[in-house]
Amino acid sequence: MIRSTRVVTKRTPVARRGMVVAQHPLGAEAGAAILERGGNAVDAAVATAVAMTVVEPFMSTLAGGGTMLLHLAGRGETLCVDFNVEAPAAAHERSYQLGEGISIGIFPWRRVVNDANVFGPRSVAVPGSVAGLCLALERWGTMELADVIAPAIKLAEEGFTPDLHVALHTAISCQELAAFPFTARTYLRDGNYVYRTSVVNDGDIFRQPDLARSLRLLAKEGPSAFYTGAIAQAIHEEMAATGGMLTRDDLARYAPRVLPALTGTYRGLELAFSPGATGGTTALEMLNILAQFPKSRTTWKIPGGLHLRAEAIRRAFLDRFEHLGDPERVKAPWDALLSRAYAAKVAAGLKPRGPLSTRPAPDPWRYETTARAADCTTHLCAVDRKRNMVSLTNTAVSLWGSRMVVPGTGILLQNGMVWFDPEPGRVNSVAPGKRPLVNMVPALAFKRGAPYLAVGAPGGRKIVSAIPQVIANMVDLGDSPQAAIEAPRLHTEGGELWVDDRVGTTSLAALTRMGHPVVPTHVEPGTFYFSKPVAIRVTGEGLEAGLDPVHAAAAAGI
Numbered sequence: 001m002i003r004s005t006r007v008v009t010k011r012t013p014v015a016r017r018g019m020v021v022a023q024h025p026l027g028a029e030a031g032a033a034i035l036e037r038g039g040n041a042v043d044a045a046v047a048t049a050v051a052m053t054v055v056e057p058f059m060s061t062l063a064g065g066g067t068m069l070l071h072l073a074g075r076g077e078t079l080c081v082d083f084n085v086e087a088p089a090a091a092h093e094r095s096y097q098l099g100e101g102i103s104i105g106i107f108p109w110r111r112v113v114n115d116a117n118v119f120g121p122r123s124v125a126v127p128g129s130v131a132g133l134c135l136a137l138e139r140w141g142t143m144e145l146a147d148v149i150a151p152a153i154k155l156a157e158e159g160f161t162p163d164l165h166v167a168l169h170t171a172i173s174c175q176e177l178a179a180f181p182f183t184a185r186t187y188l189r190d191g192n193y194v195y196r197t198s199v200v201n202d203g204d205i206f207r208q209p210d211l212a213r214s215l216r217l218l219a220k221e222g223p224s225a226f227y228t229g230a231i232a233q234a235i236h237e238e239m240a241a242t243g244g245m246l247t248r249d250d251l252a253r254y255a256p257r258v259l260p261a262l263t264g265t266y267r268g269l270e271l272a273f274s275p276g277a278t279g280g281t282t283a284l285e286m287l288n289i290l291a292q293f294p295k296s297r298t299t300w301k302i303p304g305g306l307h308l309r310a311e312a313i314r315r316a317f318l319d320r321f322e323h324l325g326d327p328e329r330v331k332a333p334w335d336a337l338l339s340r341a342y343a344a345k346v347a348a349g350l351k352p353r354g355p356l357s358t359r360p361a362p363d364p365w366r367y368e369t370t371a372r373a374a375d376c377t378t379h380l381c382a383v384d385r386k387r388n389m390v391s392l393t394n395t396a397v398s399l400w401g402s403r404m405v406v407p408g409t410g411i412l413l414q415n416g417m418v419w420f421d422p423e424p425g426r427v428n429s430v431a432p433g434k435r436p437l438v439n440m441v442p443a444l445a446f447k448r449g450a451p452y453l454a455v456g457a458p459g460g461r462k463i464v465s466a467i468p469q470v471i472a473n474m475v476d477l478g479d480s481p482q483a484a485i486e487a488p489r490l491h492t493e494g495g496e497l498w499v500d501d502r503v504g505t506t507s508l509a510a511l512t513r514m515g516h517p518v519v520p521t522h523v524e525p526g527t528f529y530f531s532k533p534v535a536i537r538v539t540g541e542g543l544e545a546g547l548d549p550v551h552a553a554a555a556a557g558i
Contacts (some may be wrong), residue, residue: 008549009486014542015483015557020533021545022380023059023458025554026160027052030151031382032556034143041382042070042141043148045390046133050152050215052378053129054208055160056167057187060378061412061460062214062226063127063235066394067274068136069261069442071451073387075429078444082107082257083132085125085397085416086435088245089253093424093431095122096124096415104397105418106460117417121244123402125416125436129394130255134223145217154493156410159207163193165353165552166206168526171398183405183412186210204238211410214347227251229402231409238406245417249502253433261444264338267475270446276327279441279464283339285316288466292347295476300469300503302489303510304353308515309472310490311350311357313465317493320464325427326435333425354514376400376441381454381536383543389536391454393444393463441467452537453481455546459531465491466531470503470546475538481535481546492516499527525550 019040020031031048039047045068055062060066065085071078097113104111105118116122137145162170170187171194178184182193186208195204217225221239225231228251234247241549262275266287273280289312290298299305316337323332336342339355352359377395397412402415419436421428428437439461445453455470466489473484488500501520512518521529527550534553535546545555 002044006052008252009540010547010549011553012482012545012547014544016542017558018044018383019536019545019555019557020048020380021536021553022048022052023378023532023534023551023553024052024055024165025552025556026055026155027380028554028556029156031380031558033151034148035384036413036558039148040141040386040387041384041390042136043143044382044384045380045392046137046141047148047278048380048382049129049133049392049394050142050149050395050521051155052380054152054155054211056166056378057412058173059376059396060129060487061396061401061414062130063411064394064396064401064414064479065125065128065416065438066392067130067440067442068390068392069274069444070136070140071272071368071389071444072140073451076449078261079509080259080261080274081136082259082274082278083128083129083135084277084435084438085414085419086254086433087417087420087430088247088250089432090245090247091417091430091432092366093429095430096422107418107421109421110423112422113153117420117422118398119403120396121239121242121402121404123365123417124239124246124404124413126246126250126254127414128254128256129522130218130226132271133255135258145222147437149215149219153212153219156208156212156215159205161198162202163552164197164199167194167197168422169272169399169473171395175389176181176403177400178259180403180405182407183257183403183407184406186410208410210408214409214411227254228407232272234406234409234518235413238404239360239437252288262338264288266471267295269452269471269475270473272444272446272448274440277325277437278437279439281324281334281337282316282320282464283441283443283468285319285343286342288338288343289315289346289472290468290472293352297352298472300477303507306499306503306511307354307514307516308350308352308489309469310492310511313490314492314494317344320437321493323427325437329431329434330427335538356515362426376460378455378532379442379457379458381456381534383451383454383536384537387445387451387538389451389454390443391456393440393442393456393458395431395440443467445471453535453537455533455535456480457531457533461493461526462491462531465489466533470533470535481537481544485533485535485546486549487535491530500530523550
């Protein structure tokens with residue numbers, strides 16, 4: 001039997017001076033307008049990140065958390081700004097009453113009674129997005145905060161007609177949003193209905209006047225408005241009234257962490273990832289394992305290559321779940337998991353033609369040299385005329401975060417506490433001031449020290465497996481960023497192996513014979529099987545975009 005197939009791609013002209021890629025066209029255009037006014041990559045990235053909280057509110061928020069990886073070309077310096085959420089001072093490892101079964105949230109933790117860590121007031125952690133974005137702008141940007149967030153203010157005040165991407169994600173959660181009156185008032189038409197796209201007449205205009213007022217206050221007073229001023233007070237009062245743990249004292253204490261980037265290589269390509277309790281360590285471990293095999297044997301185009309990719313991903317995730325957590329609170333074999341010796345030991349237990357390895361994983365501590373729903377994020381990249389590069393992830397954590405909007409502010413609160421294991425005594429158990437293990441993998445790459453690539457993705461834990469596969473496609477197959485992102489991917493965390501069915505029935509059958517518990521997946525608009533990478537490659541001719549072809553991602557440049 002023959003069947004028709006759909007082939008979807010995106011094409012972007014080369015930009016000579018600067019480019020922004022983001023998960024929504026209006027966000028990318030906001031950043032590109034900043035570049036056109038003479039701003040640098042940091043200015044453009046902050047403008048885009050704030051605009052994305054307006055046009056894609058279910059994915060990111062001012063009251064969220066994130067990670068920015070930036071390269072300063074003039075200094076030859078690559079840094080990470082960790083502005084991820086942290087547990088409030090009132091939180092502790094027995095904060096949640098444990099129930100029966102597995103959580104409905106983004107991790108297979110023990111279920112909490114009433115899913116209190118998944119949505120509602122007790123799911124809210126201390127937000128870091130405003131602090132991190134403002135710090136980056138102050139230290140490495142060239143423009144004033146008011147100018148950089150002006151595009152977001154305009155989008156919130158004047159509104160925009162939602163596209164299918166926005167309408168779909170609102171419709172999916174319409175019932176849940178309606179359960180919170182201020183949330184329904186903010187995101188639903190007349191508090192009950194989904195804003196219509198241009199498919200229906202001219203569509204509806206979606207305006208967020210409360211959020212616009214909060215953004216204007218932020219433009220006037222800076223981050224103090226959010227952490228010690230009127231917005232902080234509004235958050236404190238809402239949490240106190242509803243039983244949340246977050247207080248104005250938690251907000252006042254919050255500070256981003258500025259860290260050196262995590263560095264490595266893949267077949268000679270120099271790489272920089274986010275360090276610590278992000279996905280960077282795990283992504284680099286995957287690439288180190290793949291690098292133990294010839295590149296001709298690790299591509300997605302052959303069953304053996306898919307098998308080795310699945311094995312590298314599976315092994316790295318097993319290490320991730322067992323060992324990694326907040327590096328300021330958790331002792332983990334960080335250096336070992338990134339060492340070539342450890343990768344070689346893991347690779348020695350893998351068979352290039354299968355079957356699935358049953359050999360126990362090596363103990364990473366021996367290599368240490370020093371003493372089901374998707375969670376939802378947005379990702380963007382920016383490169384300017386001087387070839388400064390930014391790769392930035394910002395998140396509301398789950399789709400629509402905690403589902404709570406702070407009255408009078410238009411600000412959605414994230415549900416960052418879902419990232420913690422609610423059971424005591426685990427590496428990611430709750431503790432006051434602790435940061436959770438997050439899935440962000442902003443990445444940069446260089447050739448002989450020169451800027452070459454900015455890449456990242458939204459999509460929960462599937463980000464961690466996606467970015468190594470995109471990088472491997474570019475290195476091993478010579479793909480462009482667009483081809484590398486469009487290529488079929490797979491994902492596993494030790495159980496089922498999700499495989500894009502575009503690899504073909506022969507490869508799916510071969511993986512099954514090797515012992516993999518294969519789940520074929522068919523990617524369509526609105527599906528969440530895999531993450532949605534975006535990238536910018538620096539070439540001698542200019543800047544090339546790579547975009548998820550199925551969803552709303554877009555590029556804009558000058």
